[in-house]
Amino acid sequence: MATTDEEVRELIKREYEHGFVTEIESDTFEPGLNEDVIRRLSDLKQEPEFMLEWRLKAYRRWLEMDEPEWAHVDYPQVKFDDISYYSAPKRPEDMPQSLDEVDPELLKTYEKLGIPLHERAKLAGVAVDAVFDSVSVVTTFKEPLEKAGVIFCPISEALQKHPELVKKYLGSVVPVADNYYAALNSAVFSDGSFVYIPKGVRCPLELSTYFRINAANTGQFERTLIIADAGSYVSYLEGCTAPMRDENQLHAAVVELVLLDDAQIKYSTVQNWYPGDETGKGGIYNFVTKRAACIGKNSKVSWTQVETGSAITWKYPSCILRGDNSVGEFYSVALTHNYQQADTGTKMIHIGKNTSSTVISKGISAGRSSNAYRGLVKFNPGAEGARNFTQCDSLLIGDRCGAHTFPYIESKNKSAIVEHEATTSKVSDEQMFLCRQRGIEPEQAVSMIVNGFCKEVFKELPMEFAVEAGKLLEVSLEGSVG
Amino acid sequence: MLSIKNLHACVENKQILNGLNLEIKAGEVHAIMGPNGSGKSTLSQVLAGNEAFDVTAGEVTFNGDNLLDLATEERAREGIFLAFQYPVEIPGVSNLQFLRTSVNAMRKHHGIEDMNAAEFMKLAKEVSKQVDLDPAFLKRGVNEGFSGGEKKRNEVMQALLLQPKLAILDETDSGLDIDALKVVADGVNALRASDRAILMITHYQRLLDHIVPDYVHVLSEGKIIRSGGPELALELEAKGYGWLGIEDQAAANHG
Numbered sequence: 164m165a166t167t168d169e170e171v172r173e174l175i176k177r178e179y180e181h182g183f184v185t186e187i188e189s190d191t192f193e194p195g196l197n198e199d200v201i202r203r204l205s206d207l208k209q210e211p212e213f214m215l216e217w218r219l220k221a222y223r224r225w226l227e228m229d230e231p232e233w234a235h236v237d238y239p240q241v242k243f244d245d246i247s248y249y250s251a252p253k254r255p256e257d258m259p260q261s262l263d264e265v266d267p268e269l270l271k272t273y274e275k276l277g278i279p280l281h282e283r284a285k286l287a288g289v290a291v292d293a294v295f296d297s298v299s300v301v302t303t304f305k306e307p308l309e310k311a312g313v314i315f316c317p318i319s320e321a322l323q324k325h326p327e328l329v330k331k332y333l334g335s336v337v338p339v340a341d342n343y344y345a346a347l348n349s350a351v352f353s354d355g356s357f358v359y360i361p362k363g364v365r366c367p368l369e370l371s372t373y374f375r376i377n378a379a380n381t382g383q384f385e386r387t388l389i390i391a392d393a394g395s396y397v398s399y400l401e402g403c404t405a406p407m408r409d410e411n412q413l414h415a416a417v418v419e420l421v422l423l424d425d426a427q428i429k430y431s432t433v434q435n436w437y438p439g440d441e442t443g444k445g446g447i448y449n450f451v452t453k454r455a456a457c458i459g460k461n462s463k464v465s466w467t468q469v470e471t472g473s474a475i476t477w478k479y480p481s482c483i484l485r486g487d488n489s490v491g492e493f494y495s496v497a498l499t500h501n502y503q504q505a506d507t508g509t510k511m512i513h514i515g516k517n518t519s520s521t522v523i524s525k526g527i528s529a530g531r532s533s534n535a536y537r538g539l540v541k542f543n544p545g546a547e548g549a550r551n552f553t554q555c556d557s558l559l560i561g562d563r564c565g566a567h568t569f570p571y572i573e574s575k576n577k578s579a580i581v582e583h584e585a586t587t588s589k590v591s592d593e594q595m596f597l598c599r600q601r602g603i604e605p606e607q608a609v610s611m612i613v614n615g616f617c618k619e620v621f622k623e624l625p626m627e628f629a630v631e632a633g634k635l636l637e638v639s640l641e642g643s644v645g
Numbered sequence: 646m647l648s649i650k651n652l653h654a655c656v657e658n659k660q661i662l663n664g665l666n667l668e669i670k671a672g673e674v675h676a677i678m679g680p681n682g683s684g685k686s687t688l689s690q691v692l693a694g695n696e697a698f699d700v701t702a703g704e705v706t707f708n709g710d711n712l713l714d715l716a717t718e719e720r721a722r723e724g725i726f727l728a729f730q731y732p733v734e735i736p737g738v739s740n741l742q743f744l745r746t747s748v749n750a751m752r753k754h755h756g757i758e759d760m761n762a763a764e765f766m767k768l769a770k771e772v773s774k775q776v777d778l779d780p781a782f783l784k785r786g787v788n789e790g791f792s793g794g795e796k797k798r799n800e801v802m803q804a805l806l807l808q809p810k811l812a813i814l815d816e817t818d819s820g821l822d823i824d825a826l827k828v829v830a831d832g833v834n835a836l837r838a839s840d841r842a843i844l845m846i847t848h849y850q851r852l853l854d855h856i857v858p859d860y861v862h863v864l865s866e867g868k869i870i871r872s873g874g875p876e877l878a879l880e881l882e883a884k885g886y887g888w889l890g891i892e893d894q895a896a897a898n899h900g
């Protein structure tokens with residue numbers, strides 16, 4: 164009914180909690196991109212020679228490529244020459260030397276995300292790499308990790324300390340010219356996390372990277388590389404926030420996961436980049452390439468994502484299931500409202516025998532937003548006995564939003580089995596009336612209904628983040644019923 | 646407790662209630678009977694504050710307050726409870742979570758602190774046993790995959806849990822077999838109290854064998870056309886609605 168829709172719209176109006184700007188002097192490159200900028204960047208980071216070559220190669224390929232237009236999103240062309248490709252706190256004394264010096268605002272934000280930075284907040288057992296604009300500012304819990312043989316450090320540090328590992332695996336999952344934004348990232352990526360879990364090691368802590376865009380008119384191009392050696396296990400979480408600004412900002416990340424025999428990676432994302440205001444002004448363009456290669460047999464990768472932020476999200480965490488019996492999972496909650504646009508999903512590429520994949524996608528659309536699921540399930544000729552299960556549910560709040568599903572299935576193997584289920588539902592007036600008749604505040608009702616809808620995905624998140632994800636949805640839905 | 650004067654209401658521009666009057670005092674049990682389509686559910690929805698229905702004239706006071714000024718959730722917190730004729734499902738939200746949120750919303754309104762999970766669990770188990778529902782139902786999604794009878798018992802269970810001032814039961818008896826009817830009736834009888842009123846809406850007389858009302862009203866075309874004691878229900882049962890010169894819409898349609 165009209166009245167309830169009106170209320171629902173009210174409820175969805177949200178406040179963005181992480182919109183503050185941290186006032187520190189920064190060393191920021193002039194806007195613009197050319198080979199000199201890349202040389203300067205590489206030089207500043209004292210990278211090995213091969214890295215500069217790699218970047219330049221990517222840059223030259225990028226110049227020849229066109230911006231993709233196939234996604235179900237609509238935005239003005241990005242002006243790449245108006246973007247600055249590097250920004251870092253200027254004076255060394257502005258860089259936190261220890262955790263006590265990390266900006267308290269940043270610490271607070273971490274706490275809100277359920278990621279305590281202080282060593283004394285050990286109960287969560289989470290090691291954190293904090294990336295602030297283009298640089299990693301602090302990595303916690305280095306010692307216990309080193310003892311276990313785990314390498315967890317900024318990728319710029321890994322390039323100096325473990326160049327052979329980086330050289331071997333960087334670009335092995337997402338080649339430099341994989342796609343337009345991946346090529347750009349390969350050319351200009353500034354920092355990100357590097358993880359190596361040695362053979363047979365179960366990482367003693369959850370690892371986490373927290374990305375923060377602070378400076379204006381800068382792009383954030385982080386690069387994450389995680390290598391799980393044979394028989395190892397790691398659970399990794401990334402969180403993201405950005406200040407509220409009227410201009411759109413570009414975030415083009417690449418994440419590569421490599422899994423050897425019997426290895427397991429659980430990768431969870433809580434993405435809460437600034438989504439823009441109620442009128443659709445500002446917000447982050449989140450164009451991300453995430454891919455896992457299960458090169459070893461019996462390896463298993465799970466992507467779990469809760470996407471509530473960004474003006475535009477363009478993201479398909481994928482699994483290349485090369486090793487026999489390898490398993491890929493994708494659990495996703497994507498919530499859009501106001502004028503947000505999301506085109507997200509996954510690709511499950513079955514190459515090895517008896518590989519299996521599961522896709523559970525929950526899209527929630529509110530306001531005037533547009534939310535698309537795009538998924539590819541592909542079986543190569545050798546994928547004997549492979550199977551996929553896909554479940555794709557959309558929930559609409561109000562009547563001005565859109566939900567779309569684009570499933571693609573390509574099978575070159577007759578023995579492969581695919582199951583696909585899709586549903587679309589609404590937060591109905593009857594459900595709202597029932598909740599309110601039981602004395603429940605309309606806002607709380609919507610968030611309860613939405614949380615119920617997302618339950619299958621939330622249960623895949625590490626405990627403490629599941630609680631946070633629930634809260635984040637609540638905040639994101641603030642103002643959706645009056 | 647509840648005073649309805651000259652109530653007119655419509656839904657989607659269709660006039661349904663046409664000048665309904667009703668007085669209910671604390672401690673009383675009233676039954677409203679009437680053919681399908683006569684406006685019984687509309688009355689219950691209007692009292693509970695469903696915004697799909699527009700009140701076009703008349704007034705309703707509840708313990709002296711103008712009920713029509715209050716939002717749905719405010720009415721609920723003031724003690725109006727509606728057992729739905731068609732309870733809706735909320736997938737993924739456990740009954741337990743839903744009910745605890747409800748109980749705590751009511752408590753907050755009355756300045757009482759939240760009930761903790763353990764305390765609530767104990768209470769919820771007790772009331773679910775009272776309506777013969779396996780406590781396992783508490784873990785299931787709200788009405789998710791419940792049979793018709795289970796949904797109705799779940800509604801009565803909620804009334805027992807929330808202890809409202811005015812419980813409106815909309816055809817809580819329909820679709821129940823004899824045993825389930827007995828369970829539901831026992832639950833409703835357990836609700837009877839000197840400080841509580843019950844408004845039972847029913848199409849059939851049989852529920853009234855188990856729950857003997859103080860007053861029976863017959864609703865036709867959005868108006869109460871006859872009121873009396875329990876004997877009115879028996880008379881209706883024996884003679885049919887035609888006796889009062891009204892047509893049973895359902896009987897006519899299905900007949």
Ligand SMILES: Nc1ncnc2c1ncn2[C@@H]1O[C@H](COP(=O)(O)OP(=O)(O)O)[C@@H](O)[C@H]1O
Nearest residue numbers: 656657661680681682683684685686687688697
């Ligand atoms: N949401 C609605 N939209 C349109 N018509 C409705 C709606 N609800 C009830 N009605 C109509 O109002 C009349 C009374 O319905 P109702 O109050 O449900 O009767 P009862 O409960 O006595 O069977 C019926 O003609 C019904 O079709």
Ligand SMILES: [Mg+2]
Nearest residue numbers: 685686730816
């Ligand atoms: Mg009815």
